Every structure is written in structure tokens, then in C-alpha cells.
Amino acid sequence: MLKLDSHPSGRHFLHIPGPSPVPSRVLRAISYQTIDHRGPEFGEFGKAVLSNLKKIFKTDQPVIVYSASGTGSWEGALVNVLNPGDKVLFYETGQFANLWRALATRLGLHPEVVGKPGQDTWRWGVDAAVIEERLRKDTGHEIKAVCVVHNETSTGVTSNIAAVRKAIDDAKHPALLLVDSVSGLGAADFQHDKWGADVTISGSQKGLMLPPGIGFNALSPKAIEASKHNKMPKAYWAWDEIIESNKNGYWPTTPSTNLMYGLHEAMEMMLAEGLDNIFARHQRLAQACRHAVAAWGLENQCLDKDTFSPVLTCIATPEGLDADKLRKHALEKFNLSLGTGLGKIKGKAFRIGHLGDCNELSLMAALSGVEMSFGAMGYKPKASGVVAAQEFLK
Numbered sequence: 001m002l003k004l005d006s007h008p009s010g011r012h013f014l015h016i017p018g019p020s021p022v023p024s025r026v027l028r029a030i031s032y033q034t035i036d037h038r039g040p041e042f043g044e045f046g047k048a049v050l051s052n053l054k055k056i057f058k059t060d061q062p063v064i065v066y067s068a069s070g071t072g073s074w075e076g077a078l079v080n081v082l083n084p085g086d087k088v089l090f091y092e093t094g095q096f097a098n099l100w101r102a103l104a105t106r107l108g109l110h111p112e113v114v115g116k117p118g119q120d121t122w123r124w125g126v127d128a129a130v131i132e133e134r135l136r137k138d139t140g141h142e143i144k145a146v147c148v149v150h151n152e153t154s155t156g157v158t159s160n161i162a163a164v165r166k167a168i169d170d171a172k173h174p175a176l177l178l179v180d181s182v183s184g185l186g187a188a189d190f191q192h193d194k195w196g197a198d199v200t201i202s203g204s205q206k207g208l209m210l211p212p213g214i215g216f217n218a219l220s221p222k223a224i225e226a227s228k229h230n231k232m233p234k235a236y237w238a239w240d241e242i243i244e245s246n247k248n249g250y251w252p253t254t255p256s257t258n259l260m261y262g263l264h265e266a267m268e269m270m271l272a273e274g275l276d277n278i279f280a281r282h283q284r285l286a287q288a289c290r291h292a293v294a295a296w297g298l299e300n301q302c303l304d305k306d307t308f309s310p311v312l313t314c315i316a317t318p319e320g321l322d323a324d325k326l327r328k329h330a331l332e333k334f335n336l337s338l339g340t341g342l343g344k345i346k347g348k349a350f351r352i353g354h355l356g357d358c359n360e361l362s363l364m365a366a367l368s369g370v371e372m373s374f375g376a377m378g379y380k381p382k383a384s385g386v387v388a389a390q391e392f393l394k
Contacts, residue, residue, distance in 0.1 A: 008335045015366040016339040017153045017312035018183055019205035019212055020356030022262075026209055029265035030258045037257055038250065046249030049260055052267040056185065056208075056275075057200060057218040059192040062243050064217040067256040070182035070203035073215030074100050075107070076237040077178050077199040078145075080217075081226040084108040086144040089134060089175070091115065091126045091164075095154035095343035100147060100180060107232070112143070122345065125152075125307030126159035132167035135175065145176040145198075151184030153206075154342040156314035156351065157302045158188050165196035176223060182206060185216075186270060187311045187355040189279045198223040204259065207278075207311070209266045209356040213259050282310035284393070285354040285363050289313040291392045292367045292385030296374070301349050311355045312339065316348060321379045323350040329373045336369035360393050 014021050035042055053063040066072055082088065085108060090101045092115040101111045114130050115121030126148050135143065146168060151158045161179055168175055176198040181190050185200075186207025192200045197220065204214035219239065227239050241252040270278060286308065293300060293315055301314035317323045323340070324347050330336040339351030352370070354363050367386050374381055 010335065013334070013336040013362070013365050013369065015353045015362075016337050017206070017351050017353040017355065020207070020209055020353060021358070021362075022211060023209055023266070023269065023357045025269060026262045026265050030211075030262040032258065032261050034257050037255055042257075043249035045260075045264070046246070046251070046255075048249075049264050049267075050246055050249070052264070052271065053216070053218075055271060056267060057192045057202075057216075058190065058194065059200075059218050061193065061221065062219050062224070062239075062246065064219065064239055064242050065251070065255065065260075066215040066217070066237070067213065067254075067259075068215040069212055070180070070201060070215055071099075071103065072237075073182070073201040073203060073217055074103055074180065076215070076217050076239075077201050078104055078107055078109065079230075079232040079234040079237050080239050081176055081178075081199065081223050081230055082109060082144055083231045085110060087112060087142045089114065089131065089143050089146045091131060091146075091148045092121045093124070093126060093149050093155060093157050093159065094122050094152040096152060096180065096182070097147075097149045098343065100149070104147070111147075122155050122343075123157075123301060123303045125157045125302075125304055126164060128160065128163035128167040131164060132171045135168060135171035135173040138173065141174055143173070143175050145178050147178045148180070150179050150181040150190060150200075151188055151309055151311050153183040153312060153351075154314070154345070155301050156309040156312050157304075157307050158184065158309045158311070159307060161190070161197065162195040169196075176226065183311050183355070186278065187282050188309070189275075192218045192220075196220075198226075204263060207355055208263065209269075210259060210262050213256055214263060279310065281359075282355060285358060285360070286310040286313060288360070288363060288389040288392045289352055289354055289367070291388040292371075295381065295383040295385040295388035296371070297382030301345065312351050312353045314339075314341075314345075314349050314351045316345070317350065318379075321377055323347055326350060326370075326373050326377050329376045330369050333376070334369040334372065336366060338366070338370070364389060364393075
């Protein structure tokens with residue numbers, strides 16, 4: 001059992017790729033007294049939240065807010081635009097692409113998976129040319145949607161979504177583009193309208209700096225039109241009642257009132273800092289982390305420098321260095337939480353999150369904890385990653 005009244009002295013260093021640390025301002029906002037979610041005060045508050053969400057997603061279209069995790073938002077996207085038995089094209093970039101595909105299968109859809117030819121697809125971003133080639137062969141337009149992950153949290157890869165949209169358009173294919181940006185939104189640039197996403201899926205616990213519990217679907221007019229005619233069973237996830245109720249700042253079901261207080265506060269913080277400044281900060285921290293990895297003599301799980309994630313760094317460990325034992329030592333000795341390797345790279349990689357409410361000194365603490373843990377694992381780094389990161393950041 002978690003003992004909240006007994007913990008090591010000092011702060012806990014949470015450097016998993018989400019949930020990310022929650023700023024004090026956001027925690028205080030969540031603690032505000034709950035109000036009537038049908039009253040006039042909440043209606044004005046709801047409209048303010050929805051207005052700011054459009055700025056975060058960079059869209060003029062509706063953004064659906066669910067009381068759910070990102071997994072729930074995956075389901076919300078699929079059941080609103082597809083029909084039972086539809087063929088859906090998934091591009092595999094890691095564990096979360098696979099989990100989304102598995103969810104689609106359980107819903108009665110027929111996923112087809114593609115990846116980078118001749119390569120370990122878990123080490124590369126989306127190759128839009130592969131999608132275009134497959135869609136060109138689909139002359140009967142049996143494929144109804146293309147599903148890709150913007151920022152693959154399991155591997156540290158950020159893919160080019162605009163290139164995927166171009167591939168679909170160049171193939172002259174009517175498939176919808178569904179994008180998972182659960183971990184990308186608010187940490188890596190995402191432009192829902194400009195990049196031509198039909199549904200963008202996200203969640204509260206990553207770049208938005210909130211606890212888990214809120215999920216999102218940002219929509220396009222094409223997706224809304226598809227939702228008016230699709231036959232997939234749905235009730236709670238259905239967009240139509242939510243869109244109508246949102247016009248006045250309300251929801252047809254009970255919203256997560258206090259988490260929405262936190263969401264409003266987090267977005268106020270983000271817009272005050274400026275989205276471009278936030279993205280630059282994440283890129284800077286990510287580059288510092290990669291300098292450390294190189295100095296240690298280790299390798300990024302991602303092999304394509306053009307798709308290195310600004311959200312996290314996934315580090316492949318050499319034979320003899322058990323990544324999970326390293327993580328266990330870092331937690332027990334230094335109160336540092338690092339991300340585990342997921343799926344087929346469990347025990348073979350660990351992840352350092354540098355997203356959300358994170359700055360230079362936060363990252364340096366995480367790198368120090370990792371470097372100090374290497375000795376206990378019997379691994380001698382090539383050089384000091386801490387020094388390499390300091391030289392980059394100073």
C-alpha cells in the first residue's frame with residue numbers, strides 16, 4: 001500500500017513520460033470548491049475552457065472533452081467516425097500504436113498494420129511514403145481511416161503529421177486521418193487544422209500538466225459529418241450531444257469539474273508562457289538529455305535524429321545492463337522515477353521524461369540520478385553525461 005505519510009526527505013523527482021509533475025498553481029486550482037455544473041457560473045467557465053483548448057490544439061473546430069484517459073479518447077475517436085467491420089490502416093511506431101490497434105480490433109474494426117520496410121519499426125518515425133503507397137493500392141477505398149501516433153511515448157519518436165496528410169491527399173484517398181497526440185500536445189508543436197487531422201486524440205496528464213482523468217477529441221468538419229452517418233454503437237462517447245451542449249458551456253453528462261479548474265489554470269499558464277516558448281524549452285531540454293546519452297556511450301532507441309522527441313528520451317541499454325534494475329536503484333536510492341521500457345523493449349530500455357513543468361535544474365537532477373545509478377549496475381559510462389548536459393545548457 002502507498003504510504004503517503006511516509007516518504008524520503010526532499011522532493012520526489014518524477015521523470016517518467018507522463019503523468020508529468022503537476023504545478024502547485026494547478027493543484028491549488030483543483031482544490032477549489034465544487035460548483036453547480038448546471039449553474040450560470042459554470043456555463044461561462046466552460047466556454048472559457050473550450051475557447052482556450054482551441055488555442056492549444058490550434059483549431060477553429062470543436063474540441064470534445066471527456067472524463068476519461070487517453071485510451072477512452074481513442075475509443076471516442078473510432079466509434080464516432082467508423083462502422084463495424086471497417087478497415088483501418090495503423091502505422092506501428094511502438095507500444096501505444098499497438099495498443100490503439102488492439103482496441104480497434106475489440107471494437108470490431110479490421111486493422112491493417114504497416115511500418116518501415118526492412119527496419120525495426122520501433123526505432124523510426126512514420127514513413128509517410130509507406131502510407132501513400134498502401135493507399136494508392138486501395139483503389140476500392142476500403143480503408144476508411146489512417147491512424148498514426150504523433151509522439152510515440154514508448155520509443156521517443158515524434159512523427160511528421162503534415163507529411164502523413166500530404167501522403168493521403170497525394171494518393172487521392174478519402175480516408176480520415178486520426179492522430180494520437182496524447183503525449184505530444186502542449187510539449188511538441190501540434191497544428192490540428194493546418195496539418196489536416198480529422199480527429200486528434202489527447203489527454204490531460206502529459207504536456208497539459210494535469211493528473212490523469214480528462215481526454216480530448218479535436219474534430220474536423222469531415223469528421224463531424226462522418227459522425228452523423230456512422231453506425232458504430234455509442235452513447236457516452238457520442239459527439240453530437242456534447243457539441244450541442246458545449247455551445248452554452250455545458251456538458252450532457254457530469255464533467256470532471258475540479259480537474260477542469262486545473263485545466264483552465266494550466267492553459268492560462270501555457271498561454272502566458274507562449275506555446276512557441278514552451279516548444280523551444282522542450283527542444284532545449286531534449287537536446288541536453290541527448291548530449292548526456294551520447295557522453296554515457298549509450299544509444300537512443302530512436303535512430304532518426306529528425307524524429308527525436310522533445311517530450312522524452314528513450315535510452316537503449318547494452319547487454320548486461322538491466323534497465324529495470326537501474327530504475328529500481330534510482331527510485332530507492334535517489335527518489336527518482338524513470339520510465340520503464342514497454343512491450344518488446346521491457347528491461348532493454350528506460351525513458352527520461354522532460355515534459356510539462358520541467359526546467360534545466362529538474363533535468364540535471366534526473367541525469368545525476370541516472371549517472372550515480374550506473375555504478376551500482378556495474379556500468380562505466382564513456383564520459384560524464386551530467387557534464388555534457390551542463391556544457392550544452394550553460
